[in-house]
Amino acid sequence: MHPEEYEELYRRSVEQPDEFWLDQAKRLDWSAFPTKAGEWSFDPVHIAWFADGELNLCHNAVDRHLETLGDRAALIFEPDDPASPGRTLTYRELHREVVAMANALKAIGVGKGDRVTIYMPMIVEGVLAMLACARLGAIHSVVFGGFSPEALAGRIEGCGSRFVVTADEGLRGGKHIPLKANVDAALAEPDHDTPLDGMLVVRHTGAEIDMTAGRDHWYHEVANDAECPCEPMKAEDPLFILYTSGSTGKPKGVVHTTGGYGVWTATTFHYIFDYQPGEVFWCTADIGWVTGHSYITYGPLFNGATQVIFEGIPSYPDHSRFWQTVEKHKVNILYTAPTAIRALMREGDAFVTAHDRSSIRLLGTVGEPINPEAWRWYFDVVGEKRCPIIDTWWQTETGACMITTLPSAHDMKPGSAGRPFFGVRPQLVDHEGEVLDGATEGNLCITHSWPGQARTVYGDHGRFEQTYFSTYKGKYFTGDGCRRDEDEYYWITGRVDDVINVSGHRMGTAEVESALVLHPKVAEAAVVGYPHDIKGQGIYCYVTLNAGEEGGDALYSELRGHVRSEIGPIASPDHIQFTDGLPKTRSGKIMRRILRKIAEDDYGTLGDTSTLADPSLVDRLIEGRHNN
Ligand code: 6R9
Numbered sequence: 238m239h240p241e242e243y244e245e246l247y248r249r250s251v252e253q254p255d256e257f258w259l260d261q262a263k264r265l266d267w268s269a270f271p272t273k274a275g276e277w278s279f280d281p282v283h284i285a286w287f288a289d290g291e292l293n294l295c296h297n298a299v300d301r302h303l304e305t306l307g308d309r310a311a312l313i314f315e316p317d318d319p320a321s322p323g324r325t326l327t328y329r330e331l332h333r334e335v336v337a338m339a340n341a342l343k344a345i346g347v348g349k350g351d352r353v354t355i356y357m358p359m360i361v362e363g364v365l366a367m368l369a370c371a372r373l374g375a376i377h378s379v380v381f382g383g384f385s386p387e388a389l390a391g392r393i394e395g396c397g398s399r400f401v402v403t404a405d406e407g408l409r410g411g412k413h414i415p416l417k418a419n420v421d422a423a424l425a426e427p428d429h430d431t432p433l434d435g436m437l438v439v440r441h442t443g444a445e446i447d448m449t450a451g452r453d454h455w456y457h458e459v460a461n462d463a464e465c466p467c468e469p470m471k472a473e474d475p476l477f478i479l480y481t482s483g484s485t486g487k488p489k490g491v492v493h494t495t496g497g498y499g500v501w502t503a504t505t506f507h508y509i510f511d512y513q514p515g516e517v518f519w520c521t522a523d524i525g526w527v528t529g530h531s532y533i534t535y536g537p538l539f540n541g542a543t544q545v546i547f548e549g550i551p552s553y554p555d556h557s558r559f560w561q562t563v564e565k566h567k568v569n570i571l572y573t574a575p576t577a578i579r580a581l582m583r584e585g586d587a588f589v590t591a592h593d594r595s596s597i598r599l600l601g602t603v604g605e606p607i608n609p610e611a612w613r614w615y616f617d618v619v620g621e622k623r624c625p626i627i628d629t630w631w632q633t634e635t636g637a638c639m640i641t642t643l644p645s646a647h648d649m650k651p652g653s654a655g656r657p658f659f660g661v662r663p664q665l666v667d668h669e670g671e672v673l674d675g676a677t678e679g680n681l682c683i684t685h686s687w688p689g690q691a692r693t694v695y696g697d698h699g700r701f702e703q704t705y706f707s708t709y710k711g712k713y714f715t716g717d718g719c720r721r722d723e724d725e726y727y728w729i730t731g732r733v734d735d736v737i738n739v740s741g742h743r744m745g746t747a748e749v750e751s752a753l754v755l756h757p758k759v760a761e762a763a764v765v766g767y768p769h770d771i772k773g774q775g776i777y778c779y780v781t782l783n784a785g786e787e788g789g790d791a792l793y794s795e796l797r798g799h800v801r802s803e804i805g806p807i808a809s810p811d812h813i814q815f816t817d818g819l820p821k822t823r824s825g826k827i828m829r830r831i832l833r834k835i836a837e838d839d840y841g842t843l844g845d846t847s848t849l850a851d852p853s854l855v856d857r858l859i860e861g862r863h864n865n
Pocket residue numbers: 481526527528602603604605606607628629630631632633634654715716717729731732738741742743
C-alpha cells in the first residue's frame with residue numbers, strides 16, 4: 238500500500254466511519270447485510286456494531302470458500318515431533334471435519350448460546366472445535382492447555398460452562414500434558430459444583446485415561462459428517478469468551494461478539510499481512526490466547542489463507558525447529574513473539590542459516606515491545622534484511638491489531654509498533670487525564686469504538702466499565718504506557734498497572750500473590766515484574782512467612798511448585814525473596830514502587846521512603862536482594 242493510500246483510508250475511516258466500515262463489512266457474507274455500523278457510547282458503556290446484520294462466522298471461515306477454494310490447503314498440521322506424520326486439510330476437508338465436530342457437539346447436547354470450554358493442545362481439532370461452536374451459535378471459551386486444573390475450574394465455573402472439549406493428552410516438546418486428567422481434577426475441585434452435561438475427548442496420543450460413563454464421549458465415536466447447517470447469528474450475539482488477567486481480582490471473561498469481531502479480524506488480516514493467494518501464513522501462537530483466535534482460527538480463514546498449525550515449541554527437537562518448519566512448508570509470512578525471538582537469538586545464527594528461508598516475505602511480532610537488539614536479529618538474520626517487520630500492538634480486549642506499520646505504507650522504526658490502524662483513535666493522557674498533544678509520553682487511551690472491541694465482561698458489565706472506562710471517564714484505557722514521536726509513531730513502554738508481561742503472556746501480580754498466600758507457611762506476598770533477558774519480564778516474589786517458619790531452598794522449590802499447581806507453569810516465580818516484612822505506608826498499603834525498584838536492582842531512584850511505617854526495612858530488603 239502506498240503511504241498516501243494509508244493516509245486517505247485512515248482519514249475516511251475516522252471522518253466517515255459508518256461508510257468506511259459498511260464497506261469493509263463486505264469482506265464477509267451476511268444473511269442480512271447491516272444498514273448501520275457503530276452505535277456506541279463510552280459513558281455509560283454500550284457498544285454495538287452492525288447490529289441489524291445477520292451472519293455466521295463458520296460459514297465465512299469455511300463454507301463460502303468451497304466453491305472457489307475447495308482444493309486449496311487450509312490447515313497444514315505440523316506435529317510436535319517432526320518425525321510424526323503431519324496432515325493437510327483442504328477447505329473441502331476442513332468443511333467436512335468442522336461439520337463432523339459440530340454434529341458431535343450437538344450429540345452431547347450443545348445448542349445456541351451454550352458456553353463450551355475448549356481445553357486442547359495445538360492440534361487441528363482445537364480449531365475445529367472453535368469453528369463448530371460458531372457454526373451452532375454456541376459460545377466458546379478456550380482455556381490454554383498450560384493452565385492448571387485449579388485455573389481451569391475457575392474458568393469453567395466463571396461462565397457456567399456445562400460442556401468441555403479436550404484431548405487425552407497434549408504434547409509439547411516431547412512432554413505429555415495430561416489434559417483429560419486435568420479436566421477431571423478441575424471438576425473434582427471442592428468449590429466446583431456445576432456438573433458437566435457432556436465432554437468430548439479427542440484421541441491424540443492414545444494414552445490411557447478415565448472416562449465417566451454418560452458424561453464423557455470419545456470424539457471419534459460421536460463425530461458424524463451428515464449435514465449440519467450454520468445457525469444464522471445476530472451481529473451482536475456473543476462469539477466467544479476469553480479469560481485474561483487484570484490488575485485486580487480473578488481473571489475476567491472478556492466477551493467478543495460476532496459481526497464486529499468478524500469484520501475487524503478479516504480487515505486487519507487483509508491489510509496488515511497483505512496476504513496473497515497461495516501464500517503460506519504461520520502464526521506461532523496457541524489458540525488459548527487471543528492471537529490464536531484472531532490470527533489462526535478466524536482472520537486467516539476468513540481470507541481463504543493457507544496456514545500452518547504448529548503443535549510444538551521453538552526449541553524441540555532443537556533450536557532450528559522454526560526454520561526447519563519454514564523451509565518444509567515454504568512459509569511466506571511468519572508471525573511470532575519477541576520472547577521466542579530472544580530465546581532463539583541466544584542460541585546463535587547457525588540454527589537459522591542452516592535452513593532455507595527464501596520463502597519468507599514478511600515477519601510479524603506481537604505480545605510485548607520488541608527490544609532493538611532482537612528486532613535487528615530478526616531483520617538481519619531471519620529475514621536476510623529483505624523482509625519488513627510488522628510490529629503489532631493490541632490486546633485481548635481489542636480483538637485484533639490496533640497499532641502497526643503497514644507493509645510498504647510506513648517506514649519501520651525498530652521498537653515502535655507504528656501508526657494506528659484504520660478507525661483507531663489513540664490518545665495519550667497524563668495521570669490526571671489531561672490530554673497530551675504532539676511528541677510526548679503518557680497513558681494510552683482510545684477515544685472511539687472500533688468494530689472488534691470487547692463488549693463486556695461475562696456476567697459483570699459493571700466490572701467492564703470499572704476496569705476500562707473509569708480511570709479516564711468516557712475513554713477506553715488500555716493499561717499501557719506509550720510514547721508518541723514527532724512522526725506520530727507510537728512506542729509502547731509497557732503496562733502501567735499491576736499486570737506484568739511474562740513471555741508475552743499477561744499475568745496479574747494479584748493472581749500470583751493469591752496463589753502464594755494459599756500456602757500454609759506464607760503470611761504475605763507481594764509480586765512485581767523485573768527485567769528478564771528472555772521472558773521480557775520475570776516474576777519476582779517477596780514473601781513473608783508465618784511465625785516459626787523459615788525460608789530456604791526446600792521451601793523455595795515448594796512455593797514454586799505450589800504456584801505452578803495453582804495457576805500453571807506460565808506463572809512459575811523466577812525469583813522468591815524471603816523477607817521479614819513488606820514496605821507499607823502507615824495506612825498499610827504495600828509500596829510496590831519500592832519493591833519494583835529493588836527487584837530491578839535500581840536503588841538510585843527509590844524515591845520518597847519517609848512515608849514508610851518502617852523505613853529501615855528498605856535496607857534489609859536490598860541486602861536480601863543480594864543474599865538469595
Ligand atoms: C495480543 C496480545 C496485551 C498486552 C498489551 C501490551 C502488550 C502486545 C504488543 C505489546 C508492545 C506490542 N503488547 N503487543 N506491547 N508492543 N506489539 O498480546 O494480547 O495477551 O491481551 O496482551 O500485551 O502491554 O496491553 P494480550
